[in-house]
Structure formats: structure tokens, C-alpha cells
Amino acid sequence: MSVTIRDVALRAGVSKTTVSRVLNGRGELDERTAERVRAVIDELGYVPSARAVAFARGSARVIGMLVPSLAWPWTGEVVQAAVEVAEEAGYGMLVFTATQGEQSMRRFAGHVSAKAIDGLLVIEPDGTLDAITALHDDGLPVVLIDDRGSEPRFPSVSTTNRLGARAAAHHLLALGRHRPLVVSGEPRFGCIRERLAGFDEGYASAGVTLDPGLVVEGDFTYESGQTAAARALEAGLRFDSVFAHNDVMAAGAMAVLRGAGLRIPEDVAVVGFDDLPLAAQTDPPLTAVHQPIREMGQTAARMLLAACAGTPPPDEAIVLPTSFTVRTSTAG
Amino acid sequence: MSVTIRDVALRAGVSKTTVSRVLNGRGELDERTAERVRAVIDELGYVPSARAVAFARGSARVIGMLVPSLAWPWTGEVVQAAVEVAEEAGYGMLVFTATQGEQSMRRFAGHVSAKAIDGLLVIEPDGTLDAITALHDDGLPVVLIDDRGSEPRFPSVSTTNRLGARAAAHHLLALGRHRPLVVSGEPRFGCIRERLAGFDEGYASAGVTLDPGLVVEGDFTYESGQTAAARALEAGLRFDSVFAHNDVMAAGAMAVLRGAGLRIPEDVAVVGFDDLPLAAQTDPPLTAVHQPIREMGQTAARMLLAACAGTPPPDEAIVLPTSFTVRTSTAG
DNA sequence: CTGAAAGCGCTTACAG
DNA sequence: CTGAAAGCGCTTACAG
Structure with a gap:
């Protein structure tokens, strides 16, 4: 069997209590005793059993x-x-x-x-x-x-999901984009509700009311970003920008938009959320709300x-x- | 304190051994006894202590x-x-x-x-x-x-890193590409050595010897893929294709190549390795050796x-x- | 079918 | 500064 605290105590000529003290650095102990115990621990290659320690210690x-x-x-x-x-x-x-x-x-x-x-x-x-x-x-x-x-x-x-989304709104407003297509996540997530609200607030603060018909629900996947953009195009929706609730959906949307011959950002400006490494790797590189993940x-x-x-x-x-x-x- | 096996045993009027048997489905036991014990377990909301079980069971x-x-x-x-x-x-x-x-x-x-x-x-x-x-x-x-x-x-x-790389070679050969730029990973990894060898073998089997000057070492990051492509362009290397040892480096290389005005795949065909979801999301979508990750x-x-x-x-x-x-x- | 008892390998008051 | 002993909450031969 593997070596236990008992073996160490025996060999060092001390009690298990003392070995335990050396192990955990608890209590005052004679430095020479401690030294001796450490030597035995090394010699025997003793490692305390994690399971026993967990059990005893609770x-x-x-x-x-x-x-x-x-x-x-x-x-x-x-x-x-x-x-x-x-x-x-x-x-x-x-x-x-x-x-x-x-x-x-x-x-x-x-x-x-x-x-x-x-x-x-x-x-x-x-x-x-x-x-x-x-x-x-x-x-x-x-x-x-x-x-x-x-x-x-x-x-x-x-x-700050809400403020982050508001910052996205201000950025797009500053670019003169008043008709953003919002590709949201599932609203059962609190963070998504915050992002929706913050984005609205950002526009509202400039007196712009967003078209509720321009909000599409995605599920955080690349495919859902593609679908959202494709549906918006098919439906003939007019939009001059996209605010996607994560980078991955933004990337999916961009691929579809570019495929449809639209220029980014000239025809459609795109903003993502998260700012993962992939945001710097899309074509074109993605403007995004940065989360300190x-x-x-x-x-x-x-x-x-x-x-x-x-x-x-x-x-x-x-x-x-x-x-x-x-x-x-x-x-x- | 929380309820232990002892509490259950006491309340059910049996021994701890019996409770343990009910818990673990070990040994024959009277179904009525077992039923009674289960009822007590439910009643008391007893859950065995993982730490004690781990310790006792080893x-x-x-x-x-x-x-x-x-x-x-x-x-x-x-x-x-x-x-x-x-x-x-x-x-x-x-x-x-x-x-x-x-x-x-x-x-x-x-x-x-x-x-x-x-x-x-x-x-x-x-x-x-x-x-x-x-x-x-x-x-x-x-x-x-x-x-x-x-x-x-x-x-x-x-x-099958070796066969996978060989398949990449055959694919590029079939497209008539004889001067692939290889963006490898670090050769301390066995899988990388296999991929290098397999790729060489694939070309060798068609009588084509690869130019050793066309192998650049990357480190699996997007940036290293960009760097590899950029250096190759600067150095004026002639290549008609890229074989990157992972998808991410392939994506980095593609971004640089496209930025330099090269068409993919017309001017440069690109093959990656891994076939992660991102392979379908690059521009253009990436041909890749698929690992069953x-x-x-x-x-x-x-x-x-x-x-x-x-x-x-x-x-x-x-x-x-x-x-x-x-x-x-x-x-x- | 069931139970008493030993044992798993530590930690921790308590006593000296 | 050090040790004997109890205890952590189970499992598992062994006996009946």
C-alpha cells in the first residue's frame, strides 16, 4: 500500500499529530523535530491522501x-x-x-x-x-x-450590458444610422433584455424611436446571424446598420450582407457584442462592445x-x- | 448538522449496513425493509456525503x-x-x-x-x-x-494526422498546385511532425518534391498565420496555395492574402486543418482536413x-x- | 436477509 | 513543544 501519515510518524519517532502539524504548519513546534519529519517525508515520498484530508477537514x-x-x-x-x-x-x-x-x-x-x-x-x-x-x-x-x-x-x-448597448447606439447615431437591424439573443436571458433596453434608450436619448419591426431574435450562433440578415433582406426591410448581441451573430450577418453585394460599413455598419478575439478576425474587422470576460x-x-x-x-x-x-x- | 447515515438507520430501525446496502443496491435485502429505508431517506432528505464515500471507498x-x-x-x-x-x-x-x-x-x-x-x-x-x-x-x-x-x-x-495531410496534398495536386506554402505548428508536437511528413509524402507520391523554403513555422494563432503570409509575400516567394496546420492560421493567412489583392482560390488555394465550426465561417469558407474532435x-x-x-x-x-x-x- | 465492528487516513480539541 | 484519543461518515468482510 501507499505510505500513510502513520508510516511517517513511526519512522520519525513522533506522533501522527506532530506530522500533521508539520504538514499544515500549525502550532509551535521544535524546528529540529520539524526538520526530521520533513526528511522522513521526503525519504518516504509521502503525499497526504486528498480523500482522507477532505474527509477529516470537511x-x-x-x-x-x-x-x-x-x-x-x-x-x-x-x-x-x-x-x-x-x-x-x-x-x-x-x-x-x-x-x-x-x-x-x-x-x-x-x-x-x-x-x-x-x-x-x-x-x-x-x-x-x-x-x-x-x-x-x-x-x-x-x-x-x-x-x-x-x-x-x-x-x-x-x-454593464445596458450601458454597453447604449454606447453602441450612440456610436451608430454619430454615424447617422437611424435604422439599425437588431439581432438579439433569446430574451429569457437577463443580459439580452438589458441590451435591448439600453440600445433603445441610447436612441431615445437622441429623440429617435426605433422601428420594432427591425428586431430579430437570434440564438447566439453564426447561423442565426446569417438567417437574421437573410430574412431581413428577403423581407425588404430597410436598415442602414446592424447591432448583433454577440460577435458570432454579427459575423454571420456580415457574411450574408457582403454576399448580397452590400458594402460594410458604407451600406451597412455593423456592431457586435463581446469583442472576443474573433472580432478582430472578421472581414471587415468588427466594431464591438467589449466585455471584460x-x-x-x-x-x-x-x-x-x-x-x-x-x-x-x-x-x-x-x-x-x-x-x-x-x-x-x-x-x- | 446535516443528516447522516446514522440518522437514517436510527429512524428506520435498521443498521447502517442495511442503509448502505439500500443506497448501493448491494446484496439481497427484503424489499419491504428497503422500501422503509427509502421512505426515511426521502423524509429526511438524506444525501450521502461525497467526501466520506470517497474516503471509505478509496x-x-x-x-x-x-x-x-x-x-x-x-x-x-x-x-x-x-x-x-x-x-x-x-x-x-x-x-x-x-x-x-x-x-x-x-x-x-x-x-x-x-x-x-x-x-x-x-x-x-x-x-x-x-x-x-x-x-x-x-x-x-x-x-x-x-x-x-x-x-x-x-x-x-x-x-490520422499523416493521412490527413496526405489527403490535403492530393487535393492540391489535383488542382495543379505544386508550390504550396506550408504554415506549420511547432514541430515539438508529434502531430505537427506527422502533418509535415504526410504532406511531403503526398507530393512525393506524385513525383513532386516540395521546396523546403516554403515551410514557415507558426504557433497556431491567427496572428502567426497573418505573419507567415505577410513574410512570404514580402520575401517574394512564389506559391500557388497554402496548407496551414490549423484553421485559425489558415484564416489569418487568407485575410492577409486577400488584403494583398490575391484571389482565393484562383490565385492561391488554401487548406486548413481541424475543420472547426469556424472553417465554415471564413471568407471564403475554408477547405480543411477534418479531425473528429x-x-x-x-x-x-x-x-x-x-x-x-x-x-x-x-x-x-x-x-x-x-x-x-x-x-x-x-x-x- | 441483517447487524456489529473494524477500517479508510487524516485533523483537532484537550491535556500535559 | 508534543501526544493519546476521539471523530469525520461511510463501506465491507465476517458472522449469524
Whole structure:
């Protein structure tokens, strides 16, 4: 069998308590004793059993993260940033995906209520909120990412969706574009409702009322951006610009518009949302509202770790500022 | 405190052993007893402590996955696929990133040798191979993804990089393109050496020897694809096609070529590698060698879970076939 | 079909 | 500064 704390204690001629103290740097101990114990630990190649430690300590030093999918461009960024913070703090990160509906949620809830994790990060809790709420009420620290307001009882980290969309409106207004085609996401997401409202407000502040017929709902995919643009063209809608609720849909829309012989930005100016790396890689490069995605992941992870350590998380939602990146798709 | 197996046993008037049997469906037991126990479990809202179970059982039902970064397009796909398989089997997935060099590896090795996980999936073990080997020798089941041959002692899942590159060569040959610019990845990766070799072989089989001056090393980023194309143009190299070792570099190269007034595919035909969703979204859409990325993640996860369950993994590397997707970047 | 008891490998008051 | 002992909450031979 593998070497345990008992073997180390025996060989070093001390008690398991002392070995444990050396391991955890707790309590005063004779430096020479500690030295001797360390030597034995090295000699034996002893590594404490994570499972035993977790059990005895009542905490696994593992946090969980529930994500809709890891294969979406922006979730990858958020998770990566959060994992880095967790690892930095000596925590592991257990990922759960909610792609498989009911059943994956059941399994997830099992893991979690079984105390396999010390805290939970959640991206877009759409459809999982009941489960999350139950866990939270049960004492599990939870931090939501990108879902401000929809559930004010949870600590959360989001971004200024509303102001970001307003900035997009001002930018297009400054270019004299009064008929933007809005390619939105699904309105069940709080961030989408914010973006719709902010965009309207931006135009309203200049006395321009938007044509409600120019709002098309997408689903964040490239294809839905294509479809939205294609339908708008077919329907003969008049629009001089596009505001898409993410970069990917903006790219899809641009491909269709260009394919239809329209010039970007001369005929149609296009603005995206997120400002992922791909925004710089479209043709033409995409003007976009910039979300501080990595910062959101890092901040959420830090809040959660603090909560695990006993620091109650802030009462109001943390809202990180968006910025605005101008590229050729509006500024040709 | 939260309810334990003891509470359930007491309330149901049975022993903890019996409750445990009901929980795990082990051993014969009177159906009425089991029913009664289940009722108490429901009544009390009992959920077994994952930490205690892991400790007693000697396994956490958690596998680990070491990835270079979660923010790269193709790693997201692989991890997502592997997580789905793990969850399906009731396992959790602990992710480790190797982005922070030495230190993250130390932390990683700590977690792992501490038996926090039952098995390990590794993507591109570049630079981490020593640590992995030690763990493997220590008895930890390990499956490598996408690193055939570099370390034949490990079970692995990869793809036909060599044949895929050869197919690219044949395709370009059939188009009469004899001077391809090759934008490779870093040759320390086994898959890259395979792609280089396969591409040469494809041309050699038609009696065409490639100009070694037409191979440029990239690093998988869009920017390196741009740089490669820009340098080739500046240097006045003659080339009638591009074979990039991933889609992202192909996209970068195409942007530069188009910017220089070259027509794709008329002046330069372009082939990528991976065939990620983005391949269909470039301008023009990209012809690419298709890697079965999801299948790779699923297969690796299944092999690992089988190994955790005691089934020794296959001795030879599992190599999944690539296919070839023709789009406008070569077939205009 | 069921239970008493040992054991998994640590941590942590408590005592000295 | 150090140790004996209890305890964390399960699982699993072993016995009946």
C-alpha cells in the first residue's frame, strides 16, 4: 500500500499529530523535530491522501462550475480565467455541464449536495435556478456570472450590458444610422433584455424611436446571424446598420450582407457584442462592445473563494464596465 | 448538522449496513425493509456525503483532465465531449490547466498524487511528460489525447494526422498546385511532425518534391498565420496555395492574402486543418482536413473510465480517421 | 436477509 | 513543544 501519515510518524519517532502539524504548519513546534519529519517525508515520498484530508477537514478544496457548454467561445474564456484563480489558491475546479437537460441537472445536484464541492460558480443559470437556489439555501456558497438582477438574492458578477448597448447606439447615431437591424439573443436571458433596453434608450436619448419591426431574435450562433440578415433582406426591410448581441451573430450577418453585394460599413455598419478575439478576425474587422470576460471569471472566482473562507460576499451585484472597440465594420 | 447515515438507520430501525446496502443496491435485502429505508431517506432528505464515500471507498469517482488552455477553440470541444462521457458515467471532471508553467505543474502533481482523482486525461503533454510518467508508474490510469507515438508507453487517442495531410496534398495536386506554402505548428508536437511528413509524402507520391523554403513555422494563432503570409509575400516567394496546420492560421493567412489583392482560390488555394465550426465561417469558407474532435474526447474518456474500472486499455494507440471537407477556398 | 465492528487516513480539541 | 484519543461518515468482510 501507499505510505500513510502513520508510516511517517513511526519512522520519525513522533506522533501522527506532530506530522500533521508539520504538514499544515500549525502550532509551535521544535524546528529540529520539524526538520526530521520533513526528511522522513521526503525519504518516504509521502503525499497526504486528498480523500482522507477532505474527509477529516470537511472540505475538499474544490469548487464547482456549472456551464451551459465548454465549447462556446466565451465560456472557454470565463472558465479558463476562473480555473487559474482557483489553482492559484490551491483549489481544484470541478466542471459540470448542463447540456443534457434534466438528467445532467440531477447528477449535478447529486454531486453538489453531497458536498463534493465547497462552492459553486454558475454561468447562465437558465433553467437550473431552482436547483441552485435549493443548494444555496442549504448553505453552499454560490456566485452567478452574467446574470445580474434576474435573481438578486445571489452574489453575482456581470457587466454593464445596458450601458454597453447604449454606447453602441450612440456610436451608430454619430454615424447617422437611424435604422439599425437588431439581432438579439433569446430574451429569457437577463443580459439580452438589458441590451435591448439600453440600445433603445441610447436612441431615445437622441429623440429617435426605433422601428420594432427591425428586431430579430437570434440564438447566439453564426447561423442565426446569417438567417437574421437573410430574412431581413428577403423581407425588404430597410436598415442602414446592424447591432448583433454577440460577435458570432454579427459575423454571420456580415457574411450574408457582403454576399448580397452590400458594402460594410458604407451600406451597412455593423456592431457586435463581446469583442472576443474573433472580432478582430472578421472581414471587415468588427466594431464591438467589449466585455471584460476574463476579469468576470477572475472576480467571480475570487468572490467565491472568499465566501468559502467565510467572508460574506458583497450584497449588491458586482458590475464590471464594458468598453467599446471601434474597428472597420463601422469606421471604414 | 446535516443528516447522516446514522440518522437514517436510527429512524428506520435498521443498521447502517442495511442503509448502505439500500443506497448501493448491494446484496439481497427484503424489499419491504428497503422500501422503509427509502421512505426515511426521502423524509429526511438524506444525501450521502461525497467526501466520506470517497474516503471509505478509496475512489472519488472523479477523473482529471490536464489541458494547455480551455480558451482555445479545439480544446473546448475535446473537454466538452469528455465531460459529457464522464457525467454520463456518474463521474466528475476536475480540470487542470498547464498555463502557468512549473508552478501549476507542481500544484497539479500535488492534487493528483494525492489521489484526488481516479484517472487522468492529458492533452498535449508537452513539457509535462515527466510528471505524467511518474504518476502513471505510480498506478494512475492515464490516457493521452492527440500525441501518438511520442510516448508509446501510454494509451492514447489521436487522429490520422499523416493521412490527413496526405489527403490535403492530393487535393492540391489535383488542382495543379505544386508550390504550396506550408504554415506549420511547432514541430515539438508529434502531430505537427506527422502533418509535415504526410504532406511531403503526398507530393512525393506524385513525383513532386516540395521546396523546403516554403515551410514557415507558426504557433497556431491567427496572428502567426497573418505573419507567415505577410513574410512570404514580402520575401517574394512564389506559391500557388497554402496548407496551414490549423484553421485559425489558415484564416489569418487568407485575410492577409486577400488584403494583398490575391484571389482565393484562383490565385492561391488554401487548406486548413481541424475543420472547426469556424472553417465554415471564413471568407471564403475554408477547405480543411477534418479531425473528429468530439469523438477523440469521447473515446479517450471511455478508455479512461474503463481503465479506472479495471479494464486494461488497448496496447496500441487508437487512431481515429480524419476526413476531408472541400469548401470554396480551394474549389471556387 | 441483517447487524456489529473494524477500517479508510487524516485533523483537532484537550491535556500535559 | 508534543501526544493519546476521539471523530469525520461511510463501506465491507465476517458472522449469524
